[in-house]
Amino acid sequence: MAIVLEASGLTKRYGSTWAVRDLCISIPAGRVVALVGPNGAGKTTLLHLAVGLLTPDAGDPLVFGWSPRHNPTLVLARVGFLAQDRPLYKGFTVAETLRMGRESNPKWDQALAEARMGRLEIPLNRRVGKLSGGQQAQVALALALGKHPELLLLDEPVANLDPLARRHFLAELMESVATEGLTVVLSSHLVADLERLADHLVILAGGRLQVAGDLEPLLEDHRWLVGPTEEIGRVGGTVVQAGTGERQCRMLVRTPAAPRGWTAEPATLEDLVLAYLGNPDVCALPQPEAVPA
Amino acid sequence: MLDLYLDARSGVSTYMQIVHQVERAVRCGVLTQGDRLPAAREVVAALAINPNTVLKAYAELESRGWVISRAGVGTFVADTAPRAVAADVHDRLVRSLRDWLSEARREGLDQGAIEALFTLTVDATAKERVA
Numbered sequence: 001m002a003i004v005l006e007a008s009g010l011t012k013r014y015g016s017t018w019a020v021r022d023l024c025i026s027i028p029a030g031r032v033v034a035l036v037g038p039n040g041a042g043k044t045t046l047l048h049l050a051v052g053l054l055t056p057d058a059g060d061p062l063v064f065g066w067s068p069r070h071n072p073t074l075v076l077a078r079v080g081f082l083a084q085d086r087p088l089y090k091g092f093t094v095a096e097t098l099r100m101g102r103e104s105n106p107k108w109d110q111a112l113a114e115a116r117m118g119r120l121e122i123p124l125n126r127r128v129g130k131l132s133g134g135q136q137a138q139v140a141l142a143l144a145l146g147k148h149p150e151l152l153l154l155d156e157p158v159a160n161l162d163p164l165a166r167r168h169f170l171a172e173l174m175e176s177v178a179t180e181g182l183t184v185v186l187s188s189h190l191v192a193d194l195e196r197l198a199d200h201l202v203i204l205a206g207g208r209l210q211v212a213g214d215l216e217p218l219l220e221d222h223r224w225l226v227g228p229t230e231e232i233g234r235v236g237g238t239v240v241q242a243g244t245g246e247r248q249c250r251m252l253v254r255t256p257a258a259p260r261g262w263t264a265e266p267a268t269l270e271d272l273v274l275a276y277l278g279n280p281d282v283c284a285l286p287q288p289e290a291v292p293a
Numbered sequence: 294m295l296d297l298y299l300d301a302r303s304g305v306s307t308y309m310q311i312v313h314q315v316e317r318a319v320r321c322g323v324l325t326q327g328d329r330l331p332a333a334r335e336v337v338a339a340l341a342i343n344p345n346t347v348l349k350a351y352a353e354l355e356s357r358g359w360v361i362s363r364a365g366v367g368t369f370v371a372d373t374a375p376r377a378v379a380a381d382v383h384d385r386l387v388r389s390l391r392d393w394l395s396e397a398r399r400e401g402l403d404q405g406a407i408e409a410l411f412t413l414t415v416d417a418t419a420k421e422r423v424a
Contacts, residue, residue, distance in 0.1 A: 171337070174338070196346075
């Protein structure tokens with residue numbers, strides 16, 4: 001499996017604050033990655049490090065095997081980045097915004113970008129500042145997709161959008177994944193959206209990696225167990241979250257099987273995210289691969 | 294063309310919902326042998342879901358013998374898929390089922406009792422056929 005983005009020991013400090021601390025991460029190609037964590041967990045810092053907007057204090061990240069700071073031309077032509085709040089020049093028309101994309105990207109696909117605007121009924125002669133929030137988000141996405149990136153990084157792209165605009169934006173994004181096969185890393189607090197979109201989960205807590213892996217095996221590994229509190233010692237695996245009553249307890253556990261007499265229910269992405277965010281000391285990380293002798 | 298939808302509160306995984314809807318459409322004759330399923334790109338654009346979810350659902354349907362995918366052309370309802378009952382038979386069965394349901398309600402059975410009775414009878418007759 002090709003790795004698109006990887007880092008080892010990645011660290012970034014702002015004064016005495018660790019924004020990202022000793023992060024080891026590896027994003028396989030073709031995934032739609034949900035990047036989740038509380039505010040201040042390091043999500044935005046990680047994305048900015050991945051495109052060379054920030055200089056790490058340790059552990060240079062590699063994108064397609066290259067450092068975005070030392071080999072920007074090899075990296076940036078293949079990466080699309082949509083920063084938080086979707087920065088656009090509000091005084092530019094849509095056409096001028098697309099022209100900016102064309103002038104700054106050798107691989108720019110003007111026909112694709114214009115067709116996208118046409119399909120979404122966004123007038124090319126309208127000033128960006130006069131567009132609705134949903135339309136501005138679509139222009140920003142068209143700008144990021146117009147250069148046919150192989151990796152697209154999106155920092156809370158649908159925050160502040162109404163539900164319908166959010167749906168249209170995400171449908172547009174997923175259609176690009178279907179037609180172009182690109183890798184997407186998407187930070188968001190909207191877990192219900194991520195449930196439909198993501199097939200890989202990364203949770204950051206306090207600048208460290210807390211959970212990482214393909215979603216399907218993660219969901220298969222976790223289950224809700226309900227059973228008598230006095231038998232709690234029989235539960236194996238890692239307890240992520242436990243609600244213990246006098247007689248009965250209900251726990252989210254990372255374990256292959258339920259003890260006899262306990263009921264097991266499947267966990268959802270939302271269960272996992274809430275449980276891990278609420279218990280930042282518990283981790284679910286891939287084991288380091290065995291080094292060949 | 295089949296319109297797929299999602300029920301976020303069903304607790305059933307997205308890909309399984311797609312599998313069930315295609316199976317239901319074939320059983321009811323909405324889709325018949327040789328009909329093309331919507332392309333993954335079309336489903337993704339309509340539902341805003343991960344394309345791999347659609348591909349996984351179609352692969353599951355293919356392994357169950359309901360559909361067949363032809364590279365570069367699309368995914369089609371397979372000849373091995375169960376055939377829908379003929380329209381007149383379908384209508385006749387629905388009518389007799391409705392009659393049975395109104396009788397059950399007249400006798401005071403609620404939804405749960407009706408479903409339990411139905412499931413029990415289906416299971417019992419299945420056993421009789423095996424025996």
